[in-house]
Amino acid sequence: METGQLEELGQQLRVDAVRAADAAGSGHPTSSMSAADLGGVLLAHHLRYDFERPGHPGNDRLVLSKGHASPLLYALYRAAGVIDEAELLTFRQDGSPLEGHPTPRLPWVDVATGSLGQGLPVGVGMALAGKRLDRLPYRVWVLCGDSEMAEGSVWEGAAQAAYERLDNLTLIVDVNRLGQRGPTREGWDLDTYARKLGAFGWHTIEVDGHDITAIDTAFQEAAATTDRPTAVIARTHKGRGVAEVEDQEGFHGKPLPHPERAVEELGGTRSVRIDVAKPSGTPTTTAPARTGGAATTPVSAPRYRAGDEVATRDAFGAALAALGSERDDVVALDGEVGDSTRADAFGKAHPDRYFEMYIAEQQLIATAVGMRARGYLPFATTFAAFLTRAHDFIRMAAVSGTGIQLCGSHAGVSIGQDGPSQMGLEDLAMMRAVHGSTVLYPCDANQTARLVHHMAGLPGIGYLRTSRGASPVLYGPDEDFPVGGSRVLRSGDADQVTVIGAGVTVHEALRAADLLAAEGIAVRVIDLYSVKPVDGGTLRQAADATGCLMTVEDHHPEGGIGDAVAEAFADGRPAPRLIRLAVRNMPASATPAEQLHHSGIDAASIAAGVRSLV
Incomplete structure (x- = not known):
């Protein structure tokens, strides 16, 4: 397209943003208007995308990190001919896929955006997949706003992109000067943006974001730059083209006050259509790694003998390595603790599918999301305590409907002397609250190995909680542990109380049962390895049989196993007596045994609690 035609396209995109927000009675037209020329030039001259086949492996990826500017994205889709004017005007309406912030309900949207600062880190994951997994020449384009450049996650992404030399990644920064409540920092x-990104190792290009020729040249330069990522830093005007709102404060997130007059000022409605270039020189079929995983070398899952002392984190690492041998779509990501989480076992077995994110937990999860969007099955691992830093990325992954698998090790006070800063004591609550999540907490090595394999088939976000210390193997290597199940380890007709644990507290519950049996007190012991979904049927049977349930967890009382069990009786039926033992103190350094005792979740504490009940 000629320059004049591209200018017309930019105006059309602005008009459509104004009309969509007016129809909805809400939205962010001014933020869309500032980036319209950037989006128009990208769509018309540089994006390589087959809209009829969004799964084409050679497609470029476009991530709208400033997700509130969704009217611009939908206007681009109209220009590409994949939505019509009538659908454009359903923006933000009930039942419309044109949501206030983009989600993968639209086939051309890879990930949900709108929580600012996530687009670049996710784009890094996509670009890494292109470079090191797909080995295809597609480019990843990320359009972000200047306000979100204050987010720390952006700089985690900037550092990782430069370190990995992702020359297939272009960041477009829409510097329109105005944030939500006023000027940006x-x-x-x-030049300040350029110096910051340049210090990380990026190639930077500063442009007038409304100069069509300058934008076009900058995108060409970005595509020609090798060995490092490129940032196109564009000076724009918020509300461009409408004098009433252009570069004016107080119009963020609002429809224009006089939309018909604004459309007239912008030159009226248009119907410019763009024949977007399709990818060339790449396969037209999906690679085996994105069709559910192709077997490489059949490998049996690790097997452990009953009575052996094995840490569940050790079993996790061995099982993940075995899974990687069975499925070539499995990738592992580490937060510089792989020697502790035992994810490094995967790295040694499959170095080409192992990615080190260093101590950047937001980038860790974002990379997993980006790789999942490219069809891979990521397992991301770090200490359970440190996943809390990345909760927003996990939350947004659920909004995207993204199936990523997470493992948090070193959970609970049972890690011992390291003290409370390293103890995951909130992770079960955090992960249970994520929409569609599965939360698993194995107590022995064989159970861990089976659950890792089940995680590969989960539709949503899976979380596996592992422990640092060794514990006895209770189960045989051929036993299965379906998601949503539990195991009754001790039971009898004379049971007076049911003790429910998971992970380390299963072993403490069994020891307590032995102590109590010697005193003539029979207790039922349940291993609740599936914390979400919970095995309500077994719990209700135990409640009917014993009348009293005691949960024991190496976790704070809020949101963990106790709450999971209580929810099984939240349907209006008579609830049993429920006693909860949990970590209610603030731990300090001590041995694992001392920690469990100080927190009142060891065998002696469980036995004492049962005695007080019976």
């Missing part, structure tokens, strides 16, 4: 100081 840097305003129109493009």
Whole structure:
């Protein structure tokens, strides 16, 4: 397209943003208007995308990190001919896929955006997949706003992209000077953005974001740059083209006050259509790694003998390595603790599918999301305590409907002397609250190995909680542990109380049962390895048989196993007596045994609690 035609396209995109927000009575037209020329040039001249086949492995990826500017994205889709005017005007309406912030309900949207600062880190994951897994020449384009450049996650992404030399990644920064409540920190100081990104190792290009020729040249330069990522830093005007709102405060997130007059000022409605270039020179069929995983070398899952002392984190690492041998779509990501989580076992077996994210937990999860969007099955691992830093990325992965698998090791006070900063004591609550999540907490090595294999088939986000210390193997290597199940380890007709544990507290419950049996007190012991979904049927049977349930967890009382069990009786039926033992103190350094005792979740504490009940 000629320059004049591209200018017309930019105006059309602005008009459509104004009309969509007016029809919805809400939205962010001014944020869309600032980036319209950037989006138009990208769509018309540089994006390589087959809209009829969004799964084409050679497609470029476009991530709208400033997700509130969704009217621009939908206007681009109209220009590409994949939505019509009538659908555009359903923006933000009930039942419309054109949501206030984009989600994968639209086939051309890879990941949900709108929580600012996530687009670049996710784009890094996609670009890494292109470079090191797909080995295809597609490019990843990330359009972000200047306000989100204050987010720490952006700089985690910037550091990782430069380190990995992702020359297939282009960041487009829409510097329109105005945030939600007023001017941004840097305003129109493009040089400051360029110096910051340049210090990380990026190639930077500063442009007038409304100069069509300059934008076109900058995108060409980005595509030609090798050995490092490129940032196109564009000076733009918020509300461009409408004098009433252009570069004016107080119009963020609002329809224009006089939309018909604004459309007339922008030159009226148009119907410019773009024949978007399709990818060339790449396969037209999906690679085996994105069709459920192709077997490489059949490998049996690790097997452990009953009575052996094995840490569940050790079993996790061995099982993940075995899974990687069975499925070539499995990738592992580490937060610089792979020697502790035992994810490094996967790295040694499959170094080409092992990715080190260093101590950047937001980038860790974002990379997993980006790789999942490219069809791979990521397992991301770090200490359970440190996953809390990445909760927003996990939350947004659920909004995307993204199936990523997470493992948090070193959970609970049972890690011992390291103290409370390293103890995951909130992770079960955090992960149970994520929409569609599965939360698993194995107590022995064989159970861990089976659950890792089940995680590969989960539709949503899976979380496996592993322990640092060795514990006895209770189960045989051929036993299965379906998601949503539990195991009754001790039971009898004379049971007076049911003790429910998971992970380390299963072993403490069994020891307590032995102590109590010697005193003539019979207790039922349940291993609740599936914390979400919970095995309500077994719990209700135990309640009917014993009348009293005691949960024991190496976790704070809020949101963990106790709450999971209580929810099984939240349907209006008579609830049993429920006693909860949990970590209610603030731990300090001590041995694992001392920690369990101080927190009142060891065998002696369980036995004492049962005695007080019976």
